Amino acid sequence: MEGASLHPAVLLLVGLLLSRAGSSPPPEPVNCTRGTSDCTVTNVYGSFPDRTICRAANATYPRTEEELVAAVAAAAAAKRKVKVATRTSHSFPKLACPGGRDGTIISTERLNRSVSIDAASGLMTVESGMVLRDLIQAAGAAGLALPHSPYWYGLTIGGLLATGAHGSSLWGKGSAVHEYVVGMRIVTPAPASQGFAIVRELGADDPDLDAAKVSLGVLGVVSQVTLALQPLFKRSVTFVERDDSDFAEQVAVWGDLHEFGDMAWLPRQGKVIYREDDRVDVSAPGDGLNDYLGFRSNPTLGLIIARAAEERLEEDGDDTARCLAARLPAAAFELQAYGFTNDGSFFTGYPVVGYQHRIQASGTCINGEEDGLLTSCPWDPRIRSPFFYNSGFSVALSKAPAFIADIQKLRDLDPRALCSLDAKLGVLIRYVKASSAYLGKTEDSVDFDITYYRSYTEGAPRAHADVLDELEQLALRKYDAIPHWGKNRNFAFDGAIAKYPMAGEFLKVKDKYDPDGIFSSEWSDQVLGINGNPNIIDKGCAIEGLCICSDDLHCAPEKGLFCRPGKVYVEARVCASQPVSDSASQDHHDEL
Numbered sequence: 001m002e003g004a005s006l007h008p009a010v011l012l013l014v015g016l017l018l019s020r021a022g023s024s025p026p027p028e029p030v031n032c033t034r035g036t037s038d039c040t041v042t043n044v045y046g047s048f049p050d051r052t053i054c055r056a057a058n059a060t061y062p063r064t065e066e067e068l069v070a071a072v073a074a075a076a077a078a079k080r081k082v083k084v085a086t087r088t089s090h091s092f093p094k095l096a097c098p099g100g101r102d103g104t105i106i107s108t109e110r111l112n113r114s115v116s117i118d119a120a121s122g123l124m125t126v127e128s129g130m131v132l133r134d135l136i137q138a139a140g141a142a143g144l145a146l147p148h149s150p151y152w153y154g155l156t157i158g159g160l161l162a163t164g165a166h167g168s169s170l171w172g173k174g175s176a177v178h179e180y181v182v183g184m185r186i187v188t189p190a191p192a193s194q195g196f197a198i199v200r201e202l203g204a205d206d207p208d209l210d211a212a213k214v215s216l217g218v219l220g221v222v223s224q225v226t227l228a229l230q231p232l233f234k235r236s237v238t239f240v241e242r243d244d245s246d247f248a249e250q251v252a253v254w255g256d257l258h259e260f261g262d263m264a265w266l267p268r269q270g271k272v273i274y275r276e277d278d279r280v281d282v283s284a285p286g287d288g289l290n291d292y293l294g295f296r297s298n299p300t301l302g303l304i305i306a307r308a309a310e311e312r313l314e315e316d317g318d319d320t321a322r323c324l325a326a327r328l329p330a331a332a333f334e335l336q337a338y339g340f341t342n343d344g345s346f347f348t349g350y351p352v353v354g355y356q357h358r359i360q361a362s363g364t365c366i367n368g369e370e371d372g373l374l375t376s377c378p379w380d381p382r383i384r385s386p387f388f389y390n391s392g393f394s395v396a397l398s399k400a401p402a403f404i405a406d407i408q409k410l411r412d413l414d415p416r417a418l419c420s421l422d423a424k425l426g427v428l429i430r431y432v433k434a435s436s437a438y439l440g441k442t443e444d445s446v447d448f449d450i451t452y453y454r455s456y457t458e459g460a461p462r463a464h465a466d467v468l469d470e471l472e473q474l475a476l477r478k479y480d481a482i483p484h485w486g487k488n489r490n491f492a493f494d495g496a497i498a499k500y501p502m503a504g505e506f507l508k509v510k511d512k513y514d515p516d517g518i519f520s521s522e523w524s525d526q527v528l529g530i531n532g533n534p535n536i537i538d539k540g541c542a543i544e545g546l547c548i549c550s551d552d553l554h555c556a557p558e559k560g561l562f563c564r565p566g567k568v569y570v571e572a573r574v575c576a577s578q579p580v581s582d583s584a585s586q587d588h589h590d591e592l
């Protein structure tokens, strides 16, 4: 009881104060038990959405493009399945798995150098395994800026491009990193006459670049990426909190008002934290730093206690206890200005003005020395730490106000059902522009990002899971949202490829580059509509997000959860308690 009243956020904050120094780096996603053979591959959470890990016969760690070509040639000559793995492996879905169980992993871990950087032209060429942190730091040191990026810098340039990763902007070319790619070198299989592998150099005008920029890793191994950077600039950031009564209208205009604007919506509390974030001249005073609280290192002990408290609330708590606890994280983050400081040490007030490379992304938990797991990133799988789902989906800008109005309707039926979102700092809402990339956004879009509790126990129902499931189906089915390639549970990808009018062009390039499909896996074939379907239809599959239920067995009838229509979006099918017909007949029975 006492433990349950100590909220995870409080513990995390205590931890944050204690632990500014170290942090064990995240574990290696590729784990080979005999040298470089007999390997397992997973993501940084140690668990794919279907709770499996995958296997590979062996792994190679090329240091140069020549070694990379040799690795691809060896796989191609043997028609062996192969897949790129990164040091970071932050994608949730099963993207990092080679097909079958006997494939080869090519790791980009040692392809992490900057190749060239030219301040005059603004062009920077890097190897594909370079970590975003190092890339933006090197750019900044040369007086240049990557204008947009994901908010977390523990990703590689090759991996984040492959999944279409982005920040938030409707200005200029928008927030997706691939909009700034003007060249790539990609190693693909080739006929024996060409030595089984070739380097294809794609310039800015090469139409294949629209396939290679966002490729899900199925075209070959990206060796190098050339980015068109901008002269270094500064940004001015202010967070403003308002109630959400006019939120549906605001979402349509906020992206026009502020170049880097975003919003965090706390649906239960009815609040929106608007990020007013604009470009200012480099001469503007200020040396602000974004060291986002959620991406800092934590004492392992604090994480374990926080998780235990979260589990108790989830399993034994009621709505009142959960919703009370859910208020704390956002309040605590607001108090500490989310981890922003005006000078790298202290927060003295908004606006925070600072250089782009110090503001655009953060992730200090990856920076520490190994300390025997005394401290780690908040999601380290080697400890029983917070474990969560992350869904991200983009709705066309023109449809976003109606989508928000529908979520508000859903919320108003039972506001406490959405406390789980408030508990994870709300719905993050960002802007992404339409892209020429075949697997990029098809329209100017509003991206909705939600994080929520995941049980370590397979098949364990979550409190009010039906409402979040309805929200996701509302987005994907009624509002035709497209899922982020690097996030989401399986069911979100069902039918996704049909929403890309240029998918056929993408598959043509794939057939040209990799006719034997050695870079394709079961998962990539399923999401690209080549073979099978990303759903895993089985008992309890809807509880795990592996399917949308069409039968009570896909839920947990033995625990009182049945496949039911949604409340606002009646076409939705969610696992909810008490089928109406049964309870009606039960009532009838009682009357008798």
Ligand SMILES: Cc1cc2nc3c(=O)[nH]c(=O)nc-3n(C[C@H](O)[C@H](O)[C@H](O)COP(=O)(O)OP(=O)(O)OC[C@H]3O[C@@H](n4cnc5c(N)ncnc54)[C@H](O)[C@@H]3O)c2cc1C
Pocket (backbone or CB within 6 Å): 083, 084, 085, 086, 087, 088, 089, 090, 091, 092, 095, 096, 108, 128, 129, 149, 150, 151, 152, 154, 155, 156, 157, 158, 159, 160, 161, 162, 163, 164, 165, 166, 167, 216, 217, 218, 220, 221, 222, 223, 486, 487
């Ligand atoms: C804390 C956190 C914050 C995040 N923030 C954001 C955000 O703000 N915005 C956003 O859009 N996303 C965000 N993401 C999602 C993230 O951008 C994607 O999951 C990203 O793809 C992960 O990059 P990675 O380098 O770890 O790639 P991985 O997950 O390892 O790989 C992704 C895919 O790319 C392929 N690949 C990697 N390198 C190459 C290469 N050189 N050649 C060919 N194929 C390759 C892999 O085979 C795999 O299929 C976040 C994720 C986390 C965990």
Ligand SMILES: *[C@@H]1O[C@H](CO)[C@@H](O)[C@H](O)[C@H]1NC(C)=O
Pocket (backbone or CB within 6 Å): 027, 028, 031, 032, 033
């Ligand atoms: C690697 O795999 C071995 C054998 O399965 C296991 O004992 C070890 O803990 C794993 N290491 C990591 C870092 O996951």
Ligand SMILES: *[C@@H]1O[C@H](CO)[C@@H](O)[C@H](O)[C@H]1NC(C)=O
Pocket (backbone or CB within 6 Å): 057, 058, 059, 060, 078, 102, 104
């Ligand atoms: C990887 O394993 C395959 C199949 O066992 C083998 O043919 C190949 O030579 C191995 N490659 C390396 C680099 O060890």
Ligand SMILES: *[C@@H]1O[C@H](CO)[C@@H](O)[C@H](O)[C@H]1NC(C)=O
Pocket (backbone or CB within 6 Å): 109, 110, 112, 113, 114, 134
């Ligand atoms: C590349 O990675 C190695 C460790 O694998 C690291 O020591 C080195 O600093 C990295 N290089 C760059 C440029 O980041």
